[in-house]
Amino acid sequence: xxxxxxxxxxxxxxxxxxxxxxxxxxxxxxxxxxxxxxxxxxxxxxxxxxxxxxxxxxxxxxxxxxxxxxxxxxxxxxxxxxxxxxxxxxxxxxxxxxxxxxxxxxxxxxxxxxxxxxxxxxxxxxxxxxxxxxxxxxxxxxxxxxxxxxxxxxxxxxxxxxxxxxxxxxxxxxxxxxxxxxxxxxxxxxxxxxxxxxxxxxxxxxxxxxxxxxxxxxxxxxxxxxxxxxxxxxxxxxxxxxxxxxxxxxxxxxxxxxxxxxxxxxxxxxxxxxxxxxxxxxxxxxxxxxxxxxxxxxxxxxxxxxxxxxxxxxxxxxx
Amino acid sequence: xxxxxxxxxxxxxxxxxxxxxxxxxxxxxxxxxxxxxxxxxxxxxxxxxxxxxxxxxxxxxxxxxxxxxxxxxxxxxxxxxxxxxxxxxxxxxxxxxxxxxxxxxxxxxxxxxxxxxxxxxxxxxxxxxxxxxxxxxxxxxxxxxxxxxxxxxxxxxxxxxxxxxxxxxxxxxxxxxxxxxxxxxxxxxxxxxxxxxxxxxxxxxxxxxxxxxxxxxxxxxxxxxxxxxxxxxxxxxxxxxxxxxxxxxxxxxxxxxxxxxxxxxxxxxxxxxxxxxxxxxxxxxxxxxxxxxxxxxxxxxxxxxxxxxxxxxxxxxxxxxxxxxxxxxxxxxxxxxxxxxxxxxxxxxxxxxxxxxxxxxxxxxxxxxxxxxxxxxxxxxxxxxxxxxxxxxxxxxxxxxxxxxxxxxxxxxxxxxxxxxxxxxxxxxxxxxxxxxxxxxxx
Numbered sequence: 001x002x003x004x005x006x007x008x009x010x011x012x013x014x015x016x017x018x019x020x021x022x023x024x025x026x027x028x029x030x031x032x033x034x035x036x037x038x039x040x041x042x043x044x045x046x047x048x049x050x051x052x053x054x055x056x057x058x059x060x061x062x063x064x065x066x067x068x069x070x071x072x073x074x075x076x077x078x079x080x081x082x083x084x085x086x087x088x089x090x091x092x093x094x095x096x097x098x099x100x101x102x103x104x105x106x107x108x109x110x111x112x113x114x115x116x117x118x119x120x121x122x123x124x125x126x127x128x129x130x131x132x133x134x135x136x137x138x139x140x141x142x143x144x145x146x147x148x149x150x151x152x153x154x155x156x157x158x159x160x161x162x163x164x165x166x167x168x169x170x171x172x173x174x175x176x177x178x179x180x181x182x183x184x185x186x187x188x189x190x191x192x193x194x195x196x197x198x199x200x201x202x203x204x205x206x207x208x209x210x211x212x213x214x215x216x217x218x219x220x221x222x223x224x225x226x227x228x229x230x231x232x233x234x235x236x237x238x239x240x241x242x243x244x245x246x247x248x249x250x251x252x253x254x255x256x257x258x259x260x261x262x263x264x265x266x267x268x269x270x271x272x273x274x275x276x277x278x279x280x281x282x283x284x285x286x287x288x289x290x291x292x293x294x295x296x297x298x299x300x301x302x303x304x305x306x307x308x309x310x311x312x313x314x315x316x317x318x319x
Numbered sequence: 320x321x322x323x324x325x326x327x328x329x330x331x332x333x334x335x336x337x338x339x340x341x342x343x344x345x346x347x348x349x350x351x352x353x354x355x356x357x358x359x360x361x362x363x364x365x366x367x368x369x370x371x372x373x374x375x376x377x378x379x380x381x382x383x384x385x386x387x388x389x390x391x392x393x394x395x396x397x398x399x400x401x402x403x404x405x406x407x408x409x410x411x412x413x414x415x416x417x418x419x420x421x422x423x424x425x426x427x428x429x430x431x432x433x434x435x436x437x438x439x440x441x442x443x444x445x446x447x448x449x450x451x452x453x454x455x456x457x458x459x460x461x462x463x464x465x466x467x468x469x470x471x472x473x474x475x476x477x478x479x480x481x482x483x484x485x486x487x488x489x490x491x492x493x494x495x496x497x498x499x500x501x502x503x504x505x506x507x508x509x510x511x512x513x514x515x516x517x518x519x520x521x522x523x524x525x526x527x528x529x530x531x532x533x534x535x536x537x538x539x540x541x542x543x544x545x546x547x548x549x550x551x552x553x554x555x556x557x558x559x560x561x562x563x564x565x566x567x568x569x570x571x572x573x574x575x576x577x578x579x580x581x582x583x584x585x586x587x588x589x590x591x592x593x594x595x596x597x598x599x600x601x602x603x604x605x606x607x608x609x610x611x612x613x614x615x616x617x618x619x620x621x622x623x624x625x626x627x628x629x630x631x632x633x634x635x636x637x638x639x640x641x642x643x644x645x646x647x648x649x650x651x652x653x654x655x656x657x658x659x660x661x662x663x664x665x666x667x668x669x670x671x672x673x674x675x676x677x678x679x680x681x682x683x684x685x686x687x688x689x690x691x692x693x694x695x696x697x698x699x700x701x702x703x704x705x706x707x708x709x710x711x712x713x714x715x716x717x718x719x720x721x722x723x724x725x726x727x728x729x730x731x732x733x734x735x736x737x738x739x740x741x742x743x744x745x746x747x748x749x750x751x752x753x754x755x756x757x758x759x760x761x762x
């Protein structure tokens with residue numbers, strides 16, 4: 001049996017036995033050692049910026065501070081979280097915020113992608129236009145929204161009232177329900193282009209012949225979407241959703257700028273709770289414990305994402 | 320075409336090339352280390368750089384003063400450079416804590432002394448202070464110095480502050496048919512004025528501050544004190560918002576200005592110093608309780624308002640006059656490696672010349688006790704009034720290591736829950752008392 005040599009010259013072949021000998025020889029041991037030397041700087045770098053901070057965060061979560069006095073409490077900070085209504089409130093807010101935002105990213109991103117895919121002229125310009133919110137730094141975008149939503153002289157109140165949509169000016173960031181709705185709106189404005197971009201890439205790979213054949217068979221637009229487009233996008237939809245969940249659940253900047261978690265903690269998502277606990281309350285141990293819990297939540301979705309990236313082994317089963 | 324796989328490996332050449340690569344790596348590393356080391360050596364010979372962080376360096380009204388002050392200090396001390404850490408007021412504490420946790424705190428800072436000292440972020444100044452002659456130390460009153468102490472140790476040199484008063488827009492007052500020369504002195508009069516100064520949907524008497532910063536707490540404390548109430552016991556170990564009847568009565572009166580009488584601008588839970596002064600500058604509110612610096616802020620926002628401003632003592636519901644005075648003190652952080660230079664700088668920025676400039680240009684009130692009679696400082700009648708109010712002022716922040724947290728979070732959340740009608744005043748503040756007392760106990 002002959003196996004094609006990847007990266008070799010055209011027609012070049014190699015026997016498996018030859019390859020196996022090469023991989024176990026003395027020369028290879030040296031190669032491997034040298035390989036470790038070459039990757040060592042990057043491993044050290046990754047250790048410094050990922051593994052060490054993670055380990056340090058976990059270590060911090062086992063301590064409780066009272067001024068300069070620091071004492072080891074083991075899992076005490078985690079146990080306290082279970083009894084802390086603030087933590088449960090933040091977890092609930094995070095779940096609602098993430099679920100609604102991700103759903104809306106898809107609901108807005110899908111039609112936007114379909115629209116761009118249909119366009120024959122001006123597609124590039126419109127694509128850039130749609131991507132603009134995603135390109136704007138979140139803090140700057142959120143600051144602009146704070147002024148747009150300002151209750152006394154903000155543009156949103158003025159427009160809505162002029163159009164007869166509201167009877168009196170609304171305190172968009174001052175009422176718990178409206179505040180959560182406002183930050184969700186801003187996150188959707190900022191986040192839908194990401195989903196749109198992934199889906200647009202997928203749409204451009206759908207064979208046009210399938211649409212033509214379906215049209216000839218009398219399929220309408222909805223049927224073409226349901227039976228051709230969606231099946232082709234199924235894998236990308238799951239990947240986009242998983243990535244979007246990972247992105248959204250760690251949202252900090254928009255909330256920090258717009259509400260700081262208020263009013264009465266109605267918008268205090270977990271990352272904002274970590275910030276408030278660590279830097280305002282000076283309780284770094286409990287803050288690190290919340291951080292570890294958030295990391296575990298993210299790991300669940302990250303694992304799912306990694307599994308999804310192995311289509312031969314996993315995705316085939318899903319299908 | 321030659322088959323690449325059949326080319327015999329020239330192992331000797333390969334080894335040589337590996338050696339060459341390794342040599343190259345070692346050489347590069349050595350060069351890198353040399354390059355990294357070079358600036359260190361240069362830095363050792365370079366002038367001392369002191370980082371300076373306060374809450375107000377980014378504020379326009381202070382910029383001309385500190386820029387001139389730093390330039391003059393550097394001219395007098397060519398071996399010391401001052402590096403201002405520019406950070407917005409609302410992020411000032413966070414930035415400081417982050418740096419302090421990384422053992423990189425700026426050398427000289429003005430922060431909440433009790434919280435920072437309790438957490439070990441500051442260096443005690445007693446040795447430096449005691450080494451100064453008595454004539455120098457007498458420039459600060461004992462009360463002022465005590466306010467910069469924690470557990471008997473001095474952690475800052477009181478520099479500037481703000482004494483609170485009631486600031487009115489004379490034109491709106493006149494339009495409402497009220498006498499600008501007879502501002503309300505009692506709560507009852509104030510409520511009458513407030514109703515007349517409010518035109519629903521267009522203009523309001525005041526802004527209730529309930530945004531997520533400690534200015535919300537400042538207002539609440541002033542109202543409580545103006546009724547002879549207390550929010551805490553003298554040692555700040557027990558919260559008494561609900562258990563002190565006078566405190567509870569004051570809180571109800573203050574929050575009912577919004578809930579019942581509707582004389583406060585809508586959106587109180589989003590309003591802090593910035594929003595309050597903006598509303599006043601835009602003539603959306605007729606009065607604002609603020610310090611002298613608030614006048615500079617609104618005039619900066621709307622110069623046309625300058626001649627419309629009048630100041631009065633805040634209305635009281637008790638015979639004993641009281642207001643609030645914030646205090647900022649310059650401290651040396653635990654991470655400062657040039658303590659002598661830092662102390663020299665602190666003394667310089669607190670010289671009489673700069674205290675007067677801070678008053679006349681930036682509207683920050685002095686903490687030195689030798690300014691009151693200064694002809695330059697007493698030119699401005701508004702300033703003279705604020706200085707007079709200083710006689711009745713109680714120091715803020717309160718000396719408790721949890722203050723930065725409870726003033727900006729717990730108390731604010733409680734005020735918000737009442738304004739958003741999630742709880743009654745009594746229930747909300749009883750819960751606050753219980754929560755704070757539990758936190759105090761854990762200290």
